Amino acid sequence: LRMVSATPMGTDQVSDEELRPSGLDEFIGQPRLKAQMKLFLNAAMKRGVPPDHILLAGPPGLGKTTLAMIVANELDSPIRITSGPAIQHAGDLASILSSLEEGEVLFIDEIHRLPRAAEELLYIAMEDFRVDVVVGKGPGASSIPLTLPRFTVVGATTREGMLPSPLRARFGFTAHLDFYPKDEMRKLILRSAGVLGVSIDEDAADQLARRSRGTPRIANRLLRRVRDWAVVHDLDHVDATAVQEALDLYQIDVEGLDRLDIAVLRAICGSFNGGPVGLNNLAAMVGEESETVETVCEPYLVREGFLVRTPKGRVATSRAWEHLGITPPDDVNV
Numbered sequence: 001l002r003m004v005s006a007t008p009m010g011t012d013q014v015s016d017e018e019l020r021p022s023g024l025d026e027f028i029g030q031p032r033l034k035a036q037m038k039l040f041l042n043a044a045m046k047r048g049v050p051p052d053h054i055l056l057a058g059p060p061g062l063g064k065t066t067l068a069m070i071v072a073n074e075l076d077s078p079i080r081i082t083s084g085p086a087i088q089h090a091g092d093l094a095s096i097l098s099s100l101e102e103g104e105v106l107f108i109d110e111i112h113r114l115p116r117a118a119e120e121l122l123y124i125a126m127e128d129f130r131v132d133v134v135v136g137k138g139p140g141a142s143s144i145p146l147t148l149p150r151f152t153v154v155g156a157t158t159r160e161g162m163l164p165s166p167l168r169a170r171f172g173f174t175a176h177l178d179f180y181p182k183d184e185m186r187k188l189i190l191r192s193a194g195v196l197g198v199s200i201d202e203d204a205a206d207q208l209a210r211r212s213r214g215t216p217r218i219a220n221r222l223l224r225r226v227r228d229w230a231v232v233h234d235l236d237h238v239d240a241t242a243v244q245e246a247l248d249l250y251q252i253d254v255e256g257l258d259r260l261d262i263a264v265l266r267a268i269c270g271s272f273n274g275g276p277v278g279l280n281n282l283a284a285m286v287g288e289e290s291e292t293v294e295t296v297c298e299p300y301l302v303r304e305g306f307l308v309r310t311p312k313g314r315v316a317t318s319r320a321w322e323h324l325g326i327t328p329p330d331d332v333n334v
């Protein structure tokens with residue numbers, strides 16, 4: 001596997017690397033998605049052609065990058081990594097495309113943030129495997145059509161709805177990743193503990209699973225903090241008490257809610273009397289972009305039954321009031 005990265009790796013991403021499963025069989029959970037992916041990749045390999053383009057949609061930290069790398073691994077193909085925001089001009093994308101090899105996987109993270117001109121260039125390249133390279137400037141400029149080898153785009157997005165339909169239509173396979181249920185989180189934590197050489201019991205894994213917000217990236221991060229705790233306290237085994245004490249120290253919510261989740265619930269209950277409140281008002285109240293509230297925060301709160309979306313706006317549920325430890329005023333129906 002050869003990787004060329006177009007973006008510098010953040011520290012979180014660097015530490016993601018050692019825990020990344022390299023094959024589909026090691027990828028925890030998401031059984032249906034794995035079965036579909038396996039069929040799709042096997043068919044392409046049997047036919048001896050690169051597979052259709054793949055779109056991976058879902059909140060951050062659920063395994064989109066991991067799956068892109070697994071696709072390349074399973075196909076035994078090189079992978080090129082870039083992202084929507086890293087491509088500022090269509091020309092940046094044209095030069096990546098024109099240097100691809102036959103069968104190469106092109107991973108485009110945050111594909112919904114590609115500039116419009118790059119988007120157009122991309123869907124022509126995805127459909128017809130050609131790109132027009134512009135040479136020269138001004139009136140003397142000309143464009144040279146270039147035929148590309150067959151390649152596979154793996155696009156990742158936290159906002160599938162923002163992809164223009166012509167681009168969305170170019171993907172032969174779309175996978176939606178959802179938060180992992182507790183038992184899959186427990187398995188994931190036990191696997192990561194094995195890789196990191198941390199001895200942990202089932203109860204402790206359970207505690208961690210409960211507090212990881214259904215998100216592998218968070219589980220792995222919390223596991224590292226628990227490992228720190230064990231090292232400092234000379235424990236050679238992590239039990240539920242150690243997990244509890246370590247995570248309490250880091251103020252990790254017992255339900256796995258993070259700072260933003262709590263701020264959103266507090267805003268709805270405290271400032272908007274339980275709702276309904278519109279997304280933009282809510283985002284302004286917690287000082288975040290609407291996009292972040294909508295794509296990072298809400299899906300989990302809705303899934304866990306802390307918040308409901310109604311035509312009039314977001315409404316806090318009784319579970320939210322309880323979790324905040326506030327009694328709802330009499331005029332609030334929960």
Ligand code: ADP
Binds near residue numbers: 062188
């Ligand atoms: P995304 O690209 O969706 O933000 P990543 O693929 O970077 O998420 O995953 C974040 C971290 O969680 C990585 O360390 C990855 O190895 C781990 N991870 C994600 N999904 C799984 C899974 N299903 N099984 C095992 N580890 C996973």
